[in-house]
Amino acid sequence: MIRTEALRAFVTVTEHGNIRDAAEILCRTQSAVSMTLKQLEAELGGPLFESDRKSKLTDLGAFVLDVVGPLLREHDRALELITGYAQGYSGRLRIAAVPSVAALILPTVLKTFVQARPEAEIDLYDTDSASVREMLLRGETDLGLASPAGEADGLRAIPLFTDPLVFVCHAAHPLASEPRPLAWHQLTGERLILNETLSGLATPEFRTLAAQARLSVRNLTSLLAMVQADAGDTILPGLATRALPSGVVTRPLADPACQRRVSLLVRDGRTPSPIAAAFIDMLCDALPNMAQRFGLSERWT
Amino acid sequence: MIRTEALRAFVTVTEHGNIRDAAEILCRTQSAVSMTLKQLEAELGGPLFESDRKSKLTDLGAFVLDVVGPLLREHDRALELITGYAQGYSGRLRIAAVPSVAALILPTVLKTFVQARPEAEIDLYDTDSASVREMLLRGETDLGLASPAGEADGLRAIPLFTDPLVFVCHAAHPLASEPRPLAWHQLTGERLILNETLSGLATPEFRTLAAQARLSVRNLTSLLAMVQADAGDTILPGLATRALPSGVVTRPLADPACQRRVSLLVRDGRTPSPIAAAFIDMLCDALPNMAQRFGLSERWT
DNA sequence: TGCATGTTTCAGGGAAACTGAAGTTGAGTG
DNA sequence: CACTCAACTTCAGTTTCCCTGAAACATGCA
Numbered sequence: 001m002i003r004t005e006a007l008r009a010f011v012t013v014t015e016h017g018n019i020r021d022a023a024e025i026l027c028r029t030q031s032a033v034s035m036t037l038k039q040l041e042a043e044l045g046g047p048l049f050e051s052d053r054k055s056k057l058t059d060l061g062a063f064v065l066d067v068v069g070p071l072l073r074e075h076d077r078a079l080e081l082i083t084g085y086a087q088g089y090s091g092r093l094r095i096a097a098v099p100s101v102a103a104l105i106l107p108t109v110l111k112t113f114v115q116a117r118p119e120a121e122i123d124l125y126d127t128d129s130a131s132v133r134e135m136l137l138r139g140e141t142d143l144g145l146a147s148p149a150g151e152a153d154g155l156r157a158i159p160l161f162t163d164p165l166v167f168v169c170h171a172a173h174p175l176a177s178e179p180r181p182l183a184w185h186q187l188t189g190e191r192l193i194l195n196e197t198l199s200g201l202a203t204p205e206f207r208t209l210a211a212q213a214r215l216s217v218r219n220l221t222s223l224l225a226m227v228q229a230d231a232g233d234t235i236l237p238g239l240a241t242r243a244l245p246s247g248v249v250t251r252p253l254a255d256p257a258c259q260r261r262v263s264l265l266v267r268d269g270r271t272p273s274p275i276a277a278a279f280i281d282m283l284c285d286a287l288p289n290m291a292q293r294f295g296l297s298e299r300w301t
Numbered sequence: 302m303i304r305t306e307a308l309r310a311f312v313t314v315t316e317h318g319n320i321r322d323a324a325e326i327l328c329r330t331q332s333a334v335s336m337t338l339k340q341l342e343a344e345l346g347g348p349l350f351e352s353d354r355k356s357k358l359t360d361l362g363a364f365v366l367d368v369v370g371p372l373l374r375e376h377d378r379a380l381e382l383i384t385g386y387a388q389g390y391s392g393r394l395r396i397a398a399v400p401s402v403a404a405l406i407l408p409t410v411l412k413t414f415v416q417a418r419p420e421a422e423i424d425l426y427d428t429d430s431a432s433v434r435e436m437l438l439r440g441e442t443d444l445g446l447a448s449p450a451g452e453a454d455g456l457r458a459i460p461l462f463t464d465p466l467v468f469v470c471h472a473a474h475p476l477a478s479e480p481r482p483l484a485w486h487q488l489t490g491e492r493l494i495l496n497e498t499l500s501g502l503a504t505p506e507f508r509t510l511a512a513q514a515r516l517s518v519r520n521l522t523s524l525l526a527m528v529q530a531d532a533g534d535t536i537l538p539g540l541a542t543r544a545l546p547s548g549v550v551t552r553p554l555a556d557p558a559c560q561r562r563v564s565l566l567v568r569d570g571r572t573p574s575p576i577a578a579a580f581i582d583m584l585c586d587a588l589p590n591m592a593q594r595f596g597l598s599e600r601w602t
Numbered sequence: 603t604g605c606a607t608g609t610t611t612c613a614g615g616g617a618a619a620c621t622g623a624a625g626t627t628g629a630g631t632g
Numbered sequence: 633c634a635c636t637c638a639a640c641t642t643c644a645g646t647t648t649c650c651c652t653g654a655a656a657c658a659t660g661c662a
Contacts, residue, residue: 002380004305019640032620034641039619042386046575052627059574063386071379078372079303085364086345126597142360266647273360321608333651335610340650353609353658 007034007068014065017055031156062210088278091120095279096135097145098197099220100163100239101262102126104294105145109286111219113279120275128196133233136267142276144265147200148266157263158280160287160300161296165258166241168224168252169233175248181254184209191215195223197260198235206235206258211224224248259297305376307341308369311349312335315366318356355460389579391420396580397436398446399539400521401464402563403427405595406446410587421576429497429519437568443577445566448501458564459581461588462597466502466559467551468543470534471526474550482555485510492516492533496524498561499536505537507559511568525549540595560598 012022013033018188023033041048048061057065084090097106102124114122125135129146136144137154148157167182169175175182175190184205194216201207215232217223220240226232228245237260239248264280266272272280290296313323326332342349349362358366371541385391398407403425413425426436430447434554437445438455449458469485470476476483476491487505493510495517502508518524523540527533529546538561542551565581567573572583591597 002383004376018638020638028619030620030640031642035619038552038641045384046387046578047572050570050572053629056633058572059577060572063574064383065394067379067382071375074372074375075305076366081368082303082365086347086361091364136361231619269351271351271361272361273364274347277347278359319608329650330652331609332611336650339610354660355609538652 001039001185002043004072006036007064008072009036010061011065011068011072012042013037013054014057014061019054023028030216049197078240084119085188086274088274088276089117091273091275092123093143093273093275093279094106094123094125095143095145096125096127096132096140096141098132098262099126100237100242101145104242105290108280108290109279109283113282117275130199132198133265136265139267142266142273143279145262146265147261148263148265149286150200154268156268157264157265158284160262160264160283161291161298162261163239163260163294164252164262165197166175166238166252167233167239168227168244168248168250170230171247171249172230173233175233175251176249182254183254193217193223193226193232193234195220195234195236197237197240200260201235201258203257205255207219239296242294303341303344305373307337308365309373310337311341311362312366312369312373314338314355314364315358320355345383355370367373385420387574387575389577390418392574392576393422393424393573394444394576394580395424395426395447396444397426397428397433397435397441399430399441399563400427400449401538401543402446403486403541405543406591409581409591414583418576429537430498431497433565437566440568443567443574444580446563447566448498448562449564450567451501455569456566457569458566461563461565461584462477462559462592463562464497464538464540464595465553466536466561467539469528469542469545469549469551471528471531471551472548473531474534475532476552477550479552482553484555492525494518494533494535496521496535496537496540498538499563502559504556506556506559540597543595 009022009028012025014020016022016025019030019033019037023030026033030035037048037054038292044060044061047058048064050056050058058076059159081090095106103126106124111126114120125140125141127135132141132144132146133149133153133155135141140296144155145160148159149155167175167187177185178186184203187209190209192213193214194210194213196218198206200212217226217234220236223234223236224245224284226235229262235258236250238250244250264283266276266280310323310327310329311519314320314328317323317326320331320334324331327334329337336348338355345361345365347361348359349365351357353360373480378479382391385531396407402426408424411425424442426442428436429489433442433445433447434450434454434456436442445456446461449460450456460508463504468476468488479487485504488510493514493516495514497506497519498510502511516527518535521537524535524537525546528535528549536554536559538549539551545551565584568579
C-alpha cells in the first residue's frame with residue numbers, strides 16, 4: 001500500500017535535493033525518510049533516484065514526480081477545504097429572519113461574523129415568522145430567527161429573547177396621551193389592525209379583541225402607513241417600532257404576558273452545518289449585549 | 302493527521318449506507334471501520350452522519366463526500382498511472398536501430414510487446430550505427446540497437462549477437478562462383494564500395510583493402526543498386542542481405558573475425574525507464590529464437 | 603417484550619513506522 | 633593516494649497506532 005505520506009516525502013526530497021533538509025521539513029529523522037523512500041521504491045519496483053545522493057531522478061522518478069506533484073497539491077487543497085468547512089470558516093449560511101431582527105439584531109452580529117470569514121457566503125432573507133418556518137421545513141434556509149410555532153412540527157426552537165408588545169396608534173388618538181400602561185379593557189372598541197406577529201398571542205382578552213378586528217395587514221410598512229393615516233391602530237413588538245413614521249406613537253401594554261418570543265429555529269434532527277453552528281454560538285454570545293441595548297428580556301424557560 | 306484510508310472508509314460507508322458492508326469491501330472488521338470514522342469525525346470536529354445508522358449524512362458529511370469523492374478518484378487514477386508506468390505497461394519507448402535489425406529482428410518482438418501493452422507508445426527509428434549512438438547521447442532515444450563504438454563514450458553496450466559479414470557482388474562477378482569461403486587476398490584489386498557497417502572492422506587485411514577503396518555509400522538501397530549495376534562490390538552483414546535485388550549474390554568470407562557485433566545500447570549511468578527495461582528483457586528472451594532463425598552467433602564475451 | 607440487526611466500546615495483540623547509533627559510500631582536497 | 637567530510641543506509645530497539653474479537657449498546661420489527 002502506497003502511503004500518501006511516502007509520496008509527500010518523495011516530493012519533498014526532490015524539492016530539496018537531499019534527504020537531510022527534507023527530513024527537517026517533514027519533522028522526521030534522516031533514516032525515517034530514507035527508509036520511506038526505500039519502501040516506495042520497493043513498492044514501485046524500481047529506483048526513483050539515479051544514486052544515493054538524491055539529486056538526480058530516474059525516468060521513473062521524473063514520471064512519478066510529474067504525477068504526484070499535482071496530486072498532492074489537489075490533496076492539500078481538498079483537506080483545507082474540508083477543515084475550513086468543518087471549522088465553520090467557509091461554506092454557505094442561509095438565514096431567514098423576521099424584519100425587525102434582520103434590521104436591528106443581525107447587522108452588528110453579521111458584521112464581525114463575516115469579517116472573520118472571508119471565504120464564507122451568507123444569504124439573509126427577511127420575511128414573517130410563518131414563512132421563516134416554512135423555508136426551514138423546505139430546506140431553503142439553514143437558520144430561522146422568528147417566533148416559534150405552537151406545536152412541534154419538525155423544527156427545534158432555541159429561545160433567544162422576549163420582546164414586549166406595544167400599542168401603536170396615531171398621535172391624535174385618545175390613548176396616545178394615557179400616562180399609564182394600557183389594560184386590555186381600554187382597547188375595547190378600537191379599530192384594531194391585525195398583523196402576523198399577533199398570531200401567537202393566546203391571551204383570552206386579546207383573542208376577544210382580535211375576533212372583532214376588520215383588518216389584517218401583513219407588511220410592516222403598509223401597516224404603519226395605515227396607522228399614520230389614522231385608519232386604525234395595532235399592536236407590535238417593541239423591536240418593530242424602533243423607526244416609526246411621524247405622527248405614529250406607541251404606548252406600553254400592562255399585561256406582562258403580552259410578549260413576542262423570538263427563537264432561533266433549526267430543523268429538528270438535523271445537525272446544523274459547521275458555519276451555522278458557529279453563527280449560533282456567536283449570536284448567543286452577542287445576545288446579552290443586544291438585550292441590554294434594545295431593552296429585551298433575555299431568554300425564557 | 303487525516304489518513305487517505307480514513308477518507309476512503311468514509312466514502313465506502315456512504316456508498317453502502319452501513320458499516321458492515323463497507324467493512325467487507327475494505328477487508329476490515331466492523332469495529333475497525335467504526336473507529337476510523339469516529340477518528341475522522343474527531344479530527345474534523347463534527348459528526349459526518351446524523352445517527353449511528355450510517356444512512357443519512359450531516360451537512361458536513363455531504364460536503365466532505367462532495368470533496369473527497371473526486372479526490373479519491375484522482376488519487377486512484379494517479380497511482381494506477383504510476384504503477385502502470387513502473388511495471389513497464391505504459392509510457393513512451395523510443396527505439397533507434399540499424400535498418401537490418403529494425404526490419405528483421407524487431408517486428409516479431411515488437412508485435413507481442415505492444416499487444417501486451419495497449420497503453421504504451423512506441424517510436425521506432427532506423428538509421429546507421431553512428432546516428433543511433435548520437436541519438437542516445439542527445440537523449441533522443443531510450444534504446445539503441447547497433448554496433449557498439451570502440452571507446453567508452455557515455456554509452457553502455459549489452460552484447461546481443463554477431464552477424465557474419467559476407468561478400469556482395471554481381472552474379473556475373475568471377476568470385477560469385479567461387480565454391481569456398483573467400484580469403485582476404487582473393488579480394489585484392491576488387492572495386493570495393495565501403496559502407497557504414499565496415500567502419501568497426503579492424504582486421505589489417507581489410508584495412509589495406511579499404512584504404513584502396515574509391516567509393517563509400519551510406520544508404521543500403523543505393524549500395525545494392527550500385528552492386529546490381531556492377532559498379533563495384535561490397536561487404537555487408539548477413540542480416541542486411543536477406544532481400545537482395547536480382548542479379549546480386551553473396552559469398553561467405555573465410556576470416557572468422559569478420560563479424561558485425563550488434564549490441565543493445567543505453568546511456569551509461571542512467572536507469573532505463575521501466576518500459577525500456579521490460580523491452581530489454583523481452584528482447585533478450587527472444588534472442589535465442591532469432592539467432593537460430595537468422596543463423597547468428599548468440600552473444601560474445 | 604423479545605429478537606434481529608447493526609454499531610460502539612474496550613482491552614489486548616501485532617504490524618509498521620520511527621529513532622539513534624554505527625556503518626557505508628562518494629566527492630573533494632592536500 | 634590516503635584523508636576528510638557530508639550524505640545516505642542499515643540495524644536493533646522502541647513506540648505508536650491500527651486492527652481484531654468479545655461484549656455491551658442501540659434501534660427497529662414481530
